[in-house]
Ligand SMILES: Cc1cc2nc3c(=O)[nH]c(=O)nc-3n(C[C@H](O)[C@H](O)[C@H](O)COP(=O)(O)O)c2cc1C
């Protein structure tokens with residue numbers, strides 16, 4: 288019954304020598320970046336430990352981590368490519384393929400699910416005409432369904448490109464967010480107040496608003512639907 | 513700040529004055545922390561007057577139970593460290609916080625990071641550590657930047673680094689940013705991740721105290737646990753163990769989410785009644801709906817049916833008796849409209865997605881759990897699938913490298929046991945084709 292075709296591998300192996308996606312003339316670290324990477328290695332007893340911060344730096348610079356960038360990182364911290372590849376493919380926040388300029392990570396874990404995160408996802412999919420995991424044709428937006436982002440009290444929420452969180456989503460908020468991002472206006476980092484602070488201190492306790500916006504926990508009006 | 517007021521039994525929670533997250537504006541800034549909150553007094557006192565071993569004993573006596581999930585006595589864990597030799601020694605502060613429903617460590621890192629830093633210094637002194645690596649989940653970029661700024665000030669003032677506070681003790685604190693993997697919260701996986709490897713958990717023994725980071729003695733503690741250490745050393749073990757539930761003392765940060773009027777992060781003593789937390793603290797159920805289920809400590813602990821929460825308090829013993837666990841104290845509250853099959857399907861999806869894939873029972877099991885529950889959720893399952901699910905749980909629990917597989921199996925086992933009617937309502941009735949005559953059972 289079941290035929291095993293020896294020529295067809297059961298598991299798709301990664302292409303060992305894919306077409307480079309970053310033009311060769313751009314594929315380098317500047318002196319300053321190399322110095323920063325050197326700084327990472329100094330924080331740990333082994334160079335290998337610097338792989339995560341170095342990959343973060345590379346992703347900030349190149350936008351994603353194709354094999355040639357992983358090789359560059361391997362050279363910079365002087366460890367085998369296979370080790371960099373192993374680490375980069377394990378963690379979800381390292382982008383292995385090119386993403387949209389803005390990645391909308393919608394949390395759909397259980398607290399958010401309970402508060403309507405799938406409606407958020409549906410709304411975004413409809414609005415942008417793509418499915419979760421896809422990128423719009425103009426390369427502007429990618430939508431992803433992600434696991435708990437650690438902001439369950441303000442569910443449903445999302446994170447924009449490994450950066451700021453947007454809380455207590457509603458249709459209007461999503462419309463606003465998409466409009467802003469079309470104009471390259473990122474949402475600010477938001478600090479969510481504790482309900483106890485609102486009672487005892489009348490609101491937010493942080494005054495350094497140059498870094499974060501403040502956000503008071505709404506008394507849960509009709510949120511989604 | 514005079515903090516005798518912390519001495520509050522849970523019953524008197526209305527009069528509780530917060531100790532981890534007191535209402536002080538800009539407490540996250542070093543100068544405010546020092547001026548208004550006795551900041552870095554405890555470590556200076558300890559460096560001058562205490563032997564390292566005495567600190568370990570004090571923390572042990574205070575019975576600070578780990579806030580990362582297992583509720584293990586922190587001082588006792590510290591005492592497992594071998595005597596100081598030539599090998600370097602490390603503390604790892606676990607700020608990976610990825611358990612669905614958990615978001616308390618973030619508040620601590622945002623509003624009172626120095627309480628954690630001071631706790632780290634105390635722990636490092638108690639165990640004579642060379643450095644502490646704080647492993648923060650990668651999504652918390654803003655909070656990492658924010659802590660990095662404060663840490664720079666600490667180095668500049670000589671509170672961290674060489675000869676801290678002019679003593680002969682030197683120690684470092686290094687922030688490490690993760691990159692999105694729930695499993696890296698497991699202590700041995702966290703160590704592999706710090707070493708630059710894939711975040712695969714390691715087989716124990718050897719335990720981290722013998723062979724941890726880079727093969728050297730290591731201890732792992734949660735952010736909130738280390739923050740409590742500062743309070744213990746500031747006010748003494750007796751003061752600490754007088755707060756909250758006697759067997760699980762201290763205050764704790766409850767991260768409460770779900771169908772409530774005022775969800776959010778609250779600090780109260782341990783041992784609060786679940787019903788008080790829902791009704792009095794969070795303003796009751798949203799839209800006046802009825803309560804259906806409470807998940808007291810993150811997605812991996814067994815959910816409690818609304819009938820089971822009467823008189824149950826938030827501490828390890830009471831919750832164990834009730835049939836659940838304290839976990840991380842991240843509590844999810846669900847109302848009567850919730851379909852527990854859909855709930856379980858999403859929880860299973862999480863574990864399927866996050867399994868590191870080393871052990872067959874976990875890698876395959878989590879996938880099958882999701883597939884079967886999805887089948888039921890889509891109306892294609894039948895009653896025998898419920899037995900099949902329980903059987904799968906039996907095959908997963910206790911048979912893997914780390915506790916992840918157990919954490920994936922418990923919600924399945926107990927959701928089916930406690931909310932069976934939801935599953936039965938979605939299962940197809942068994943239909944036997946007997947050649948023309950259809951009998952349904
Ligand atoms: C799958 C898994 C995930 C875990 N995730 C976390 C986590 O995100 N944060 C945490 O503090 N502990 C987590 N733990 C518990 C840690 O392994 C460890 O017990 C804890 O950090 C010890 O600190 P404590 O004694 O201070 O609680 C996890 C455990 C397992 C098995």
Ligand code: SF4
Pocket residue numbers: 695712713866867868869870871872874875912913914915916917
């Ligand atoms: S139990 Fe699961 S998560 Fe833990 S080591 Fe095994 S496969 Fe990995």
Ligand code: FES
Pocket residue numbers: 394395396397398399400434435436437438439442444612613614
């Ligand atoms: S479940 Fe969405 S942030 Fe935690």
